[in-house]
Amino acid sequence: MTRHNPGDIADGIAPAQANASGLDGTSTHEETVIQGRENVVTAREATVYHREDVAQRREEVVSKREEVTLARERSVTTREQDSRTKESLKTATDEHLTLLQKANAHLVIATLEAHELTEQVQAAREQMKYAAYHDGLTGLPNRMLLQDRLDQAIESARRQARPLAVMFLDLDRFKYINDSLGHGVGDQLLQSVAQRLQNSLRHSDTISRQGGDEFVVLLPNVEHAKDAAISAEKILAAQILPHHIGSHKLHISVSIGIGVYPDDGQDAETLIKSADIAMYHAKERGRNKYEFYKHEMNKRVVERQSIEAELRLALERQEFVLYYQPIIHLLTGKIVGVEALIRWQHPERGLLPPEQFVSVAEDCGLILPMGRWVLHEACRQAQAWNQAGLSPVTIAINTSAHELRAKDFIENICETLAETGLPPHLLELEMTETVLMRDTEDTNSVLRALVEMGVKLAIDDFGTGFSSLSYLKQYPTDALKIDQSFVSQMINNKDSAAIVSAVISLGINLRKRTIAEGVETAEQHALLLALHCDEGQGYYFSHPVAAGEFATLLASGITSMSQAPADMNY
Numbered sequence: 001m002t003r004h005n006p007g008d009i010a011d012g013i014a015p016a017q018a019n020a021s022g023l024d025g026t027s028t029h030e031e032t033v034i035q036g037r038e039n040v041v042t043a044r045e046a047t048v049y050h051r052e053d054v055a056q057r058r059e060e061v062v063s064k065r066e067e068v069t070l071a072r073e074r075s076v077t078t079r080e081q082d083s084r085t086k087e088s089l090k091t092a093t094d095e096h097l098t099l100l101q102k103a104n105a106h107l108v109i110a111t112l113e114a115h116e117l118t119e120q121v122q123a124a125r126e127q128m129k130y131a132a133y134h135d136g137l138t139g140l141p142n143r144m145l146l147q148d149r150l151d152q153a154i155e156s157a158r159r160q161a162r163p164l165a166v167m168f169l170d171l172d173r174f175k176y177i178n179d180s181l182g183h184g185v186g187d188q189l190l191q192s193v194a195q196r197l198q199n200s201l202r203h204s205d206t207i208s209r210q211g212g213d214e215f216v217v218l219l220p221n222v223e224h225a226k227d228a229a230i231s232a233e234k235i236l237a238a239q240i241l242p243h244h245i246g247s248h249k250l251h252i253s254v255s256i257g258i259g260v261y262p263d264d265g266q267d268a269e270t271l272i273k274s275a276d277i278a279m280y281h282a283k284e285r286g287r288n289k290y291e292f293y294k295h296e297m298n299k300r301v302v303e304r305q306s307i308e309a310e311l312r313l314a315l316e317r318q319e320f321v322l323y324y325q326p327i328i329h330l331l332t333g334k335i336v337g338v339e340a341l342i343r344w345q346h347p348e349r350g351l352l353p354p355e356q357f358v359s360v361a362e363d364c365g366l367i368l369p370m371g372r373w374v375l376h377e378a379c380r381q382a383q384a385w386n387q388a389g390l391s392p393v394t395i396a397i398n399t400s401a402h403e404l405r406a407k408d409f410i411e412n413i414c415e416t417l418a419e420t421g422l423p424p425h426l427l428e429l430e431m432t433e434t435v436l437m438r439d440t441e442d443t444n445s446v447l448r449a450l451v452e453m454g455v456k457l458a459i460d461d462f463g464t465g466f467s468s469l470s471y472l473k474q475y476p477t478d479a480l481k482i483d484q485s486f487v488s489q490m491i492n493n494k495d496s497a498a499i500v501s502a503v504i505s506l507g508i509n510l511r512k513r514t515i516a517e518g519v520e521t522a523e524q525h526a527l528l529l530a531l532h533c534d535e536g537q538g539y540y541f542s543h544p545v546a547a548g549e550f551a552t553l554l555a556s557g558i559t560s561m562s563q564a565p566a567d568m569n570y
């Protein structure tokens, strides 16, 4: 745009325009004036326009400036805002970073903790798994693990068409050690037995503890049955050596039954059962033995099971009876006592001796009601003889460990004596050494209570248990019964004679009566007399007889039963 000088407009003529009109030479003065006026008007208009234009432009400029200012302001504001935003963003980022770092630290810790926890959980899981498959006392595989391994071994034996063997082991007379020396010693003995089993067998064999004193061994790699016999012999030889437990030197043997796959069982359960049955037969043959399973053995086991079931009914049906064996004063030949011995008048099997059912009764707990019945019946009978005017004799009764431990044992004896009217000094309780050696504190208080009541105490089968002479001084016992195994051999075996002689001397010195059990011959009788044994009991004098028969013996005063009928076997 052309910019005009405002002075030019004030003169009324724009120089350029003036110059242009004068040149053409055609216009008049008037025209020129008019022209000039028009020009002036035009110029004024132009000026006006120009002014308006200028004003407008100024406004535009102003507005532009405002815009620019506004834009600047906006820009400043935006920048400020930006900078503020950036700052807050930075702060937020920093905070976020800090949080992240913290979170990361937590995450690291949490990861470590989780790792540690996983390890603990894993360890706990493994521990639980170990506990589920192992015996807590010996650390040996338990029933479950054995089952597992046996299943696998059977499967493998089946595929390869070869045999495998299972051995069932039971410690002989472990119960007596447990009863007499306590569970602590019993547990240590089991650990020692387990250790020796491991040392006697191969790593590939599985030795498991089934519970109590029972172990089962899996021999997966046997070529022939005789391989199992070799392993069994190794076990017997290792276990028979004394076990040193604390201050005790314990002798224990094992009985082993062997079942062989596939003949004696095609699955784990049957095989173990066969080995178990064979083990019972090994025990019956005299312990410290092994025996292979034979099919006819099963019959005996079924018999034992049915005995248990029938024994429960025997008390209700009053099938038990007592037989009485006289005890003779050796010097005078008079009957001074009588031992009550239980029999079971079985409806089908006839009269059964105690060895066929007393241990079953002990195992299934029936010994307690059975023992109460024996006590009551024996006291009642003895008092009946007294009241019938027969010379009073001491009645001896066998007392098992279970009975002695029963809470109501003393109470029961008091009640029985009161009910039957038998004077306490005519009752003698027989207990084995092992029964006396258990829980010495408790046993002592029970025995003292009995002595205070006036009841007599005799130690049965003396010399066969884990003899500790200190308890002879400790307990208030009246008599020592010399075990029949020594009496029966005393004539031909010097050692047995020496033991019998020593026990009698002990009795004399400790002022206790000595009673020889199992006297069968005149020679034994004569030697016992010469050794100053007080009393004797045995087939030489009388077999155990029924109550009526004993009354006859007592009344007739027969003291030597060389005349005893031969068929008096019970």
Ligand SMILES: Nc1nc2c(ncn2[C@@H]2O[C@@H]3COP(=O)(O)O[C@H]4[C@@H](O)[C@H](n5cnc6c(=O)[nH]c(N)nc65)O[C@@H]4COP(=O)(O)O[C@H]3[C@H]2O)c(=O)[nH]1
Pocket (backbone or CB within 6 Å): 325, 340, 341, 342, 353, 354, 355, 358, 374, 398, 399, 400, 460, 461, 484, 517, 518, 519, 520, 537, 538, 539, 540, 544
């Ligand atoms: N070889 C031979 N044996 C003779 C002779 N004289 C007696 N006997 C037998 O020797 C056993 C003596 O009883 P024990 O040692 O107390 O041994 C008893 C006793 O431990 C237990 N018993 C018997 N009756 C009871 C009872 O009522 N309760 C308890 N808990 N056990 C009993 O059963 C065991 C065996 O009793 P029994 O079979 O009656 O056997 C009796 C008796 O018949 C002999 O000259 N030669």
